[in-house]
Amino acid sequence: MTSETMLPGGAGGDPSSLRGLAGGGIHLPGDDEYDRARTTWALAVDLRPAAVAFPHDVQEVAAVVRAAAAAGLRVAPLGSGHNAHAFGDLSGSVLMRMSGMTGVEIDPDARRARVQAGELWPTIVEEAARHGLAALHGSSPDTGVIGYSLGGGVSWYARSLGLAANSVTAVELVTADGSLVRADARHEPELFWAVRGGGGANFGVVTAIEFTLHPIETAYAGMLVWDLRDAHRVLSRWAPWAAEAPDAVTTSYRHLRFPPIPEIPEPFRGRDLVVIDGAVLADDAEAERFLAPLRELSPEIDTFGRVPAASLMRLHMDPEQPTPGGGRSSLLDEFPQAAVDRLVEVAGADSGSSLFLGAELRQLGGALGRPHPGAGALAKLDGRYQLIAGGMMVGESAKQTIADCERVVDAMAPYSRGRQYLNFQEEPVDPSTGFDTSAWQELLRIRTAVDPDGLFQANHEIPHR
Numbered sequence: 001m002t003s004e005t006m007l008p009g010g011a012g013g014d015p016s017s018l019r020g021l022a023g024g025g026i027h028l029p030g031d032d033e034y035d036r037a038r039t040t041w042a043l044a045v046d047l048r049p050a051a052v053a054f055p056h057d058v059q060e061v062a063a064v065v066r067a068a069a070a071a072g073l074r075v076a077p078l079g080s081g082h083n084a085h086a087f088g089d090l091s092g093s094v095l096m097r098m099s100g101m102t103g104v105e106i107d108p109d110a111r112r113a114r115v116q117a118g119e120l121w122p123t124i125v126e127e128a129a130r131h132g133l134a135a136l137h138g139s140s141p142d143t144g145v146i147g148y149s150l151g152g153g154v155s156w157y158a159r160s161l162g163l164a165a166n167s168v169t170a171v172e173l174v175t176a177d178g179s180l181v182r183a184d185a186r187h188e189p190e191l192f193w194a195v196r197g198g199g200g201a202n203f204g205v206v207t208a209i210e211f212t213l214h215p216i217e218t219a220y221a222g223m224l225v226w227d228l229r230d231a232h233r234v235l236s237r238w239a240p241w242a243a244e245a246p247d248a249v250t251t252s253y254r255h256l257r258f259p260p261i262p263e264i265p266e267p268f269r270g271r272d273l274v275v276i277d278g279a280v281l282a283d284d285a286e287a288e289r290f291l292a293p294l295r296e297l298s299p300e301i302d303t304f305g306r307v308p309a310a311s312l313m314r315l316h317m318d319p320e321q322p323t324p325g326g327g328r329s330s331l332l333d334e335f336p337q338a339a340v341d342r343l344v345e346v347a348g349a350d351s352g353s354s355l356f357l358g359a360e361l362r363q364l365g366g367a368l369g370r371p372h373p374g375a376g377a378l379a380k381l382d383g384r385y386q387l388i389a390g391g392m393m394v395g396e397s398a399k400q401t402i403a404d405c406e407r408v409v410d411a412m413a414p415y416s417r418g419r420q421y422l423n424f425q426e427e428p429v430d431p432s433t434g435f436d437t438s439a440w441q442e443l444l445r446i447r448t449a450v451d452p453d454g455l456f457q458a459n460h461e462i463p464h465r
């Protein structure tokens with residue numbers, strides 16, 4: 001960050017003037033409901049905002065934004081909290097929780113969804129499926145639609161259809177002066193460009209979003225499973241296969257360690273496994289041909305087959321309850337055999353790693369690697385693989401988890417240029433690493449124009465000049 005760019009400090013105003021706003025949905029430190037109100041999906045994250053607001057409609061959002069500004073407080077919008085780890089100090093900010101604003105409207109003829117900011121994916125995906133349409137949701141059903149979509153959005157369709165951000169057709173947001181602005185290709189085109197990848201919270205509180213739905217009723221999808229001891233053999237095949245696979249294929253490679261507890265179903269209970277899952281947008285014969293090199297490795301479980309598109313929402317088995325997890329990530333440019341050897345060393349069966357989610361590689365490239373026509377600030381992802389290392393952050397285990405995650409990311413550093421996909425980045429990083437140089441300069445300019453006093457606080461914040 002240069003001296004011309006800065007982030008506002010915690011202003012530290014008095015939140016008591018907010019009382020009575022948001023239909024009574026305001027919780028201040030010391031209130032009975034404050035601790036429940038500040039708890040998010042990310043249970044390991046201890047957010048301590050100056051106040052928490054639960055607005056029910058646009059007018060209540062605007063009233064809280066104006067009152068916060070008048071009181072010298074900042075405003076931090078929050079979806080589910082899946083990326084709450086990266087927020088800085090919130091002691092001078094109102095945490096604006098959008099869970100009270102839900103609703104989905106589908107226009108099947110226009111193939112378009114209009115969604116309120118607090119909505120989660122299951123309602124959208126199921127409604128769209130009734131019309132034979134699919135949304136570009138991610139692997140977790142309960143990530144917030146706004147944070148996921150405006151931060152990028154890598155779905156199981158991503159290598160065919162690109163980032164979810166570039167299927168967004170409009171956003172409505174309350175800006176720093178408390179007015180409601182619609183940004184689309186015809187209205188506020190600069191702001192429309194900036195939010196699609198630059199994230200909503202750098203510019204305002206997004207109250208509704210509209211995006212294109214895609215005519216996908218089924219996919220050839222599922223998972224292949226091996227014992228973790230097979231990791232070297234499987235990764236040696238998957239990494240070059242993933243680099244060459246057609247755009248119709250989007251997969252993930254993971255090391256998973258399941259504890260021996262009754263909540264984990266057989267055959268996963270107590271096992272350390274390699275899991276490759278994903279989806280192929282092709283007919284059965286073609287999909288089987290694409291997957292043949294992986295099936296040759298004789299997985300002990302193979303569930304790949306024709307499934308309804310809506311079932312992809314739960315393919316990855318991501319937790320749907322608040323979870324005390326945490327991790328580290330980076331974008332990788334290549335994954336040669338030396339990277340395979342090293343990853344198995346630091347995250348394989350004999351690595352001594354404490355990580356429950358040892359390591360994950362998401363297959364990028366395809367449409368994700370080409371500038372999307374008419375794209376926003378994040379036109380493509382600058383890497384071939386997304387590395388994610390994750391584990392549980394409970395009590396004393398948290399330090400060990402982060403140390404083990406850092407070991408995995410550091411071991412893969414020779415294959416990275418330090419580029420980041422910020423949606424997966426859970427620690428505060430230099431946000432310019434998420435954009436190309438010209439897009440970053442534009443984002444700085446637009447942030448300064450739209451939010452000159454830095455009222456809004458994002459997790460990965462674009463500074464104002």
Ligand SMILES: Cc1cc2nc3c(=O)[nH]c(=O)nc-3n(C[C@H](O)[C@H](O)[C@H](O)COP(=O)(O)OP(=O)(O)OC[C@H]3O[C@@H](n4cnc5c(N)ncnc54)[C@H](O)[C@@H]3O)c2cc1C
Binds near residue numbers: 078080145151202
């Ligand atoms: C288990 C898990 C699985 C995931 N799977 C995927 C995946 O498959 N693909 C993928 O691309 N990513 C994935 N992610 C990353 C995910 O995209 C990010 O965590 C994303 O930020 C989640 O959005 P959220 O709104 O739920 O998060 P939050 O932490 O609530 O918010 C993230 C950012 O968005 C801003 N924001 C949220 N709502 C609003 C709003 N209404 N107005 C303005 N700003 C807002 C917040 O201020 C914050 O800056 C996953 C993350 C986890 C933990």
